[in-house]
Amino acid sequence: MSNDGKFDQYRRNFLSGAAATVTGLAMAPGIILHEVAQARPADQAVSSDVRWGMLIDTSKCDRGCNACVTACNDEHGLTGHGRPESDAQWIRKVELRDKQTGNTQSLPLLCQHCEKPPCVDVCPTGASFKRADGIVLVDKHTCIGCRYCMMACPYKARSFIHEDLQDQLPHAPRGKGTVESCTFCVHRVDNDRTPACVEACNAEHHNAMVFGDMNDPDSEISQQLEQYSSRQIRADLQLNTGVRYRGI
Amino acid sequence: MTKRYLSIVTFCLLAVVPVRALLAGDGLYPEVPKAKARFSDTQECVEPLEDMRKNHMEYILHQRDATVHEGIRTRQHSLVECINCHVSDAADAARASSEKHFCSSCHSYASVKIDCFQCHADRPVKSSDNPSLAPSAMSHHIKHDHSAEVLTGKQLRALANGGANDE
Amino acid sequence: MKPAIQFSEIDGGMRFYALLGFIALFVLAGLGAAYYMEHNGHWVTGMSNQVVWGTPHVFAVFLIVAASGALNVASISSVFGKTPYKPLARLSGLLAICLLVGGLAVLVLDLGRPDRLIVAMTYYNFKSIFAWNIFLYVGFMAVVAIYLWMMMERKMNRFTKPAGFLAFVWRLILTTGTGSIFGFLVARQAYDAALMAPMFVIMSFSFGLAIFILVLMAACKWSDRPLGDVILLRLKNLLGVFVGAVLYFVIVYHLTNLYITEHHGFERFILLDGGIYTGLFWIVQIGLGSLLPLALLYLPSTGNSRGWISIASLLVIIGGLAQVYIIIIGGQAFPLEMFPGKEVTSSFFDGGIASYSPSLPEVVLGIGGVALALAAVFVGIRVLRFLPTSLADDQVDPHHAAATTEAAA
Numbered sequence: 001m002s003n004d005g006k007f008d009q010y011r012r013n014f015l016s017g018a019a020a021t022v023t024g025l026a027m028a029p030g031i032i033l034h035e036v037a038q039a040r041p042a043d044q045a046v047s048s049d050v051r052w053g054m055l056i057d058t059s060k061c062d063r064g065c066n067a068c069v070t071a072c073n074d075e076h077g078l079t080g081h082g083r084p085e086s087d088a089q090w091i092r093k094v095e096l097r098d099k100q101t102g103n104t105q106s107l108p109l110l111c112q113h114c115e116k117p118p119c120v121d122v123c124p125t126g127a128s129f130k131r132a133d134g135i136v137l138v139d140k141h142t143c144i145g146c147r148y149c150m151m152a153c154p155y156k157a158r159s160f161i162h163e164d165l166q167d168q169l170p171h172a173p174r175g176k177g178t179v180e181s182c183t184f185c186v187h188r189v190d191n192d193r194t195p196a197c198v199e200a201c202n203a204e205h206h207n208a209m210v211f212g213d214m215n216d217p218d219s220e221i222s223q224q225l226e227q228y229s230s231r232q233i234r235a236d237l238q239l240n241t242g243v244r245y246r247g248i
Numbered sequence: 249m250t251k252r253y254l255s256i257v258t259f260c261l262l263a264v265v266p267v268r269a270l271l272a273g274d275g276l277y278p279e280v281p282k283a284k285a286r287f288s289d290t291q292e293c294v295e296p297l298e299d300m301r302k303n304h305m306e307y308i309l310h311q312r313d314a315t316v317h318e319g320i321r322t323r324q325h326s327l328v329e330c331i332n333c334h335v336s337d338a339a340d341a342a343r344a345s346s347e348k349h350f351c352s353s354c355h356s357y358a359s360v361k362i363d364c365f366q367c368h369a370d371r372p373v374k375s376s377d378n379p380s381l382a383p384s385a386m387s388h389h390i391k392h393d394h395s396a397e398v399l400t401g402k403q404l405r406a407l408a409n410g411g412a413n414d415e
Numbered sequence: 416m417k418p419a420i421q422f423s424e425i426d427g428g429m430r431f432y433a434l435l436g437f438i439a440l441f442v443l444a445g446l447g448a449a450y451y452m453e454h455n456g457h458w459v460t461g462m463s464n465q466v467v468w469g470t471p472h473v474f475a476v477f478l479i480v481a482a483s484g485a486l487n488v489a490s491i492s493s494v495f496g497k498t499p500y501k502p503l504a505r506l507s508g509l510l511a512i513c514l515l516v517g518g519l520a521v522l523v524l525d526l527g528r529p530d531r532l533i534v535a536m537t538y539y540n541f542k543s544i545f546a547w548n549i550f551l552y553v554g555f556m557a558v559v560a561i562y563l564w565m566m567m568e569r570k571m572n573r574f575t576k577p578a579g580f581l582a583f584v585w586r587l588i589l590t591t592g593t594g595s596i597f598g599f600l601v602a603r604q605a606y607d608a609a610l611m612a613p614m615f616v617i618m619s620f621s622f623g624l625a626i627f628i629l630v631l632m633a634a635c636k637w638s639d640r641p642l643g644d645v646i647l648l649r650l651k652n653l654l655g656v657f658v659g660a661v662l663y664f665v666i667v668y669h670l671t672n673l674y675i676t677e678h679h680g681f682e683r684f685i686l687l688d689g690g691i692y693t694g695l696f697w698i699v700q701i702g703l704g705s706l707l708p709l710a711l712l713y714l715p716s717t718g719n720s721r722g723w724i725s726i727a728s729l730l731v732i733i734g735g736l737a738q739v740y741i742i743i744i745g746g747q748a749f750p751l752e753m754f755p756g757k758e759v760t761s762s763f764f765d766g767g768i769a770s771y772s773p774s775l776p777e778v779v780l781g782i783g784g785v786a787l788a789l790a791a792v793f794v795g796i797r798v799l800r801f802l803p804t805s806l807a808d809d810q811v812d813p814h815h816a817a818a819t820t821e822a823a824a
Contacts, residue, residue: 045318069762084762085463085770092763096754109753109761118601124549126540131319139316140367144535145527147467148545154602156751156763160467160527162458168369170328175367176456177527190319233753237601248754363530 039192051134051242052184053214054198055221055230056107058247060208063106066093068209071200075185076172081163088159088174090182091197096248105248108197108209111136111157111182112233113242119149119158128179134214134242135184143178150179154234157181184211184242214242278357281342281350283334294324308364327368337372344370420502420810422567422800425638431797438790445783448776449524457527460777465769466747470740471525474781477622477739478518478788479552479593480615483586484623486511486559488650490586493562493579499646499811502803503631504579508563509795510627511586512556517788519552521780544595551589558585567800590616597742604681605746610671614664618735621657625731628654630792632725634802643808644719651724655712658731662705665738677752684749684768685741692745695737704734744771 040046072078072091080087091110097103113136119128120136127142128149138149138158150158158181165175171187174180185195193199198209212221224230230244286292293300295307311325323329334350335341342348344365347356351370355362425431452460462469489504489511491497523529539546562578565571594615600606628650635642669686672678685696708727710717717723748769753759759766796802803810 040319043320043322045314045320081458083458085465085764086458087464089464089763092761092765094754094759094761094765096757096759098757100756109763109765120540121542122545122599123540124543124545125535125538126543127538129317131317133319137316141312141316142531142534142538143528144531146535146545147527148543148596150464150467151747152600152602154751155753156465156765159464160457162463163456165366168367170331170369170373173367173369177453178367179527186319187321190321 040190042190046131046133046190048132048134049215050213051215052113052189053134053212053221053225053242053244054113054184054195055210055224056243056245057208057210058105058107058245060206061106061108062204062206063095063104065204065206067200067204067206068108068197069093071196072182075169075196076174077167077169083162086160086162088161088180090157090159090180107245107248109155109157109233110197110243111184112155112239113182113184115240115242117239118152118154122148122152124148131186135186135189136181137183137186138179138181140173140175140178140180145177145179147179153181154237154239278353279348280353281334281348283350284336285333294329327364328372331369332372335371341371421804422502422505422802423804424798424800425634425796425802427797431793435790435793438786438793441786442783442790445521445780445786446524448779448783449529452525452776452780453529459774461772461774462777463769463771465764466744466771468743468747469771470773470777471521471780471784473736473740473743474784475518475522475525476593476743477736478514478521478784480590480619480739481622481626481735482511482514482518482619483555483590483593484619484621485514485627486582486586487620487623488627489562489566490579490583493566493576494583499649502806502811503627503646505563505566505801506631506634506796506803507627508559508566508582509801510630510792511623512559512563513788513791513795514623514626515552515556516791517784517786520787521784524780544592544599548589548592548596551585551592555582555585555589558582586619587616590619597746602751603746604678604749604752605742608668608671610664610668614661614668617657617660617664618738621654621661621731622735624650624654624657625728625735628728629725629732630789632721634796635806638796638802640802641805641807641810643806643811645808646806646811647721647724648719651712651718651727654728654731655709658705658708658712661738662701662709665700665705677755680752681749685745689745689748689768692741692748695745696741699737700734700741703730704737708734747771 069089069091073080076090078088078090091108094107094109096105096107113130113134115130115134117128117130117136120130123129124146125142125144127139127144128136129139130136145160147160150156150160158179160179161174161176163176168174185193185197188195194211198211201207201209210221210224212219214222214225216222225244228246230246231248232239232241232244233248283292287294291297295303300307307325308327308330311320311322311327314320314322315326342352344352347353349370351362351364460469486507488500489507492500492504523532526532526535535549539549541547558578559582562575562582565574565578591612594612597606598608598611628647631650632642632647634640669682672682685692687693689696708730711723711727711730712718717727748771750759750764750766750768753765
């Protein structure tokens with residue numbers, strides 16, 4: 001009798017445990033997604049649960065439009081000095097013309113925020129680094145200005161600051177002798193906003209740029225990436241870039 | 249006799265320096281500009297004042313790594329917030345290169361070179377439509393009952409001695 | 416019994432200080448150029464966001480590569496046991512350290528933030544070949560210093576061979592690391608080749624020995640010490656071998672690229688229509704730097720003449736500078752291949768050959784580094800016993816002396 005009672009108790013424990021586990025497993029994805037969808041508190045570190053990415057539709061990119069470039073320059077205080085060869089450019093418009101067919105295209109080119117960034121591999125001090133959420137940045141406190149990352153970048157995304165700067169914007173510190181590049185507007189992204197270039201493109205109603213979390217299957221960028229064919233520039237290098245393009 | 253005269257002369261020479269300082273007023277101490285506001289009723293700055301004077305560089309160094317590498321943008325130790333409170337945003341406000349700037353006033357006195365402002369903005373930028381430049385969320389902590397003025401050496405010493413603010 | 420080779424310091428006096436002062440002027444000019452570049456920012460140089468490494472890096476890489484090659488002579492004596500080279504080992508070690516110091520000085524002074532050298536020495540990313548090179552360079556100086564100590568202190572002479580072996584292996588790793596700075600880069604058509612590392616090793620043999628020959632001849636002439644043909648002709652024959660070897664590697668590099676369609680654009684640029692780069696390649700690197708020295712060193716009419724040997728060594732050095740210039744600057748001037756089959760234009764100079772011309776501050780800084788290396792060697796041979804008192808034939812090789820006396824008899 002006592003054995004039967006014990007056996008019943010074991011069975012009840014097992015069933016309730018199993019039921020709890022199954023329920024937990026069923027609910028967990030919803031709970032995890034829900035946490036990511038909410039804003040990250042200011043004192044919480046970024047994590048690799050999120051991977052920021054961008055999808056650019058070159059068919060919607062207007063050849064004569066420079067809104068993304070102007071917005072980036074304004075956002076970060078990138079004033080030119082009348083020296084185009086050494087002035088910083090974080091994003092630029094690239095015009096393509098097929099040598100064989102004559103077909104023309106235009107697209108914005110920025111730091112591709114690779115998953116395996118060559119610039120991070122080669123930096124001797126580790127100043128060039130990839131944040132847990134995929135944004136590739138330069139820690140300018142550690143940058144010694146050797147420019148090796150600029151040699152290594154397959155997209156020529158980085159700029160070196162060739163002169164003394166004044167009146168930097170508080171959210172975009174930059175100074176002489178260090179290297180910089182597009183940060184995916186990390187100061188905006190950390191405050192749940194989109195990069196300035198994407199905002200400007202949308203304001204012009206071209207809507208060529210989509211920014212979002214590629215790890216979130218419900219985000220607009222994930223849905224578009226699944227729906228439409230897209231590719232990376234220099235995909236053969238297998239860097240798994242965060243910026244993808246449609247129509248190239 | 250000679251020994252006594254010698255010791256009297258030496259004593260006078262040594263005494264001249266502090267006496268001169270007391271007479272001259274602020275000769276020995278830097279003139280540190282006052283902040284725009286207090287952090288709270290009980291505390292002038294985000295950390296106790298003596299702690300800040302001694303360890304502000306530790307807070308800054310730790311915060312910069314946390315912000316750059318981990319995206320932690322808490323405002324307590326944020327450099328932008330330090331500048332917002334300690335430096336005027338007037339067009340003719342002192343720049344970091346001048347000794348009248350809050351940071352430079354002490355750093356030039358102590359002869360400790362800082363290179364923060366080679367990259368960082370040395371004064372607040374008036375916020376426009378850009379929410380990135382919006383006033384800090386800490387503002388509800390701050391009591392705006394002080395005008396920006398330069399602390400005299402006497403006031404600084406009074407503060408150091410734990411006395412109330414001379415106002 | 417043949418007396419052992421003696422070493423002594425060179426004489427001082429007015430001549431010494433006058434020449435040292437002259438060299439020091441160039442060092443000061445280099446320091447001034449570095450200050451000017453750092454104070455104003457790099458916009459005052461010819462370097463830009465397209466060509467980020469310029470003339471200072473050409474000089475720095477040349478000096479660093481030559482430094483490891485300068486140790487070759489010492490390695491031949493200690494590692495491979497060739498006794499005629501033994502008297503030269505000390506000078507070889509000194510030259511290696513001094514050339515490295517000169518090259519590193521130029522490299523560090525060109526940094527965007529040279530005040531952050533302490534950061535560079537305390538924060539390491541060990542995936543970066545650059546970080547490894549910092550260890551290799553500093554370690555090389557320590558290893559060679561120990562090697563010199565083993566050679567110069569009689570009690571420690573029994574450790575010369577293991578120290579020499581360590582130095583030999585270290586410098587091969589160091590030069591491999593220097594070549595890999597370029598060889599590891601996937602981004603550019605000119606690099607991304609495993610051949611870069613061994614090619615740099617061979618280049619180091621050639622440049623280092625050329626500089627060593629010139630320094631040896633100048634030092635012996637300056638201090639009135641005999642330099643016999645036995646040793647000098649051996650050195651010049653060896654230089655010819657190394658120049659030929661570098662030529663082989665260059666041929667293999669370009670032949671391979673010519674076979675690969677993807678690299679045809681870059682090959683066309685270097686070999687045909689690259690303007691200054693094409694001219695430097697054919698006339699200076701191949702013509703003046705490889706073929707002409709080979710002829711001068713091996714033709715009977717010129718191969719035994721001291722004047723022609725020194726001219727040949729100088730040509731090798733000039734050709735070497737041109738080669739490094741083409742690798743570093745030509746490699747950057749050629750655009751990145753991001754959109755194959757498309758013509759590319761942008762506001763950031765994509766798709767076109769980047770323009771670069773050396774600016775005065777850059778050249779002065781580079782020459783300042785060379786002057787620093789030479790000044791260090793000069794001071795070294797004055798202060799310590801690096802230079803043999805005599806390298807006459809009978810001193811260097813007693814068998815040779817015996818053979819000639821027998822032949823004469």
